[in-house]
Amino acid sequence: MTTERVNPPELSPPTGFSHAVVATGSRVLFLAGQTALDAAGKVVGDTLPDQFARALANLLTALRAAGGTPADLARVTVYTTDVAAYRAHAVELGRLWRRAAGRDYPAMAVVGVVRLWDEAALVELDGFAVLA
Numbered sequence: 138m139t140t141e142r143v144n145p146p147e148l149s150p151p152t153g154f155s156h157a158v159v160a161t162g163s164r165v166l167f168l169a170g171q172t173a174l175d176a177a178g179k180v181v182g183d184t185l186p187d188q189f190a191r192a193l194a195n196l197l198t199a200l201r202a203a204g205g206t207p208a209d210l211a212r213v214t215v216y217t218t219d220v221a222a223y224r225a226h227a228v229e230l231g232r233l234w235r236r237a238a239g240r241d242y243p244a245m246a247v248v249g250v251v252r253l254w255d256e257a258a259l260v261e262l263d264g265f266a267v268l269a
């Protein structure tokens with residue numbers, strides 16, 4: 138799989154995402170939404186950064202189990218019950234992302250929602266990847 142991140146100079150510089158990702162490969166992997174569930178199905182983490190780290194780890198676990206790597210991610214959507222808290226923790230969330238997934242960001246969006254499936258969940262991540 139190859140990816141090309143496209144960040145046109147006419148758009149504001151991206152921070153924590155890419156404006157567009159061109160992906161070439163032979164398989165598309167759709168990743169279900171992941172919250173901060175542990176193996177027993179309980180939401181863990183009291184803060185948005187704690188839950189983000191676990192939700193991202195869960196997303197990357199599913200990705201790797203299907204044969205992908207973080208570099209294969211073409212698109213990730215973040216759903217949060219508190220956009221203001223997400224913005225307030227953006228620097229820390231960026232560090233968590235880079236530590237777990239590297240510096241090449243997929244195309245991303247953050248969407249504010251009233252609540253998630255798991256009522257204790259503060260954040261959920263889903264996405265898709267293109268695999269070779």
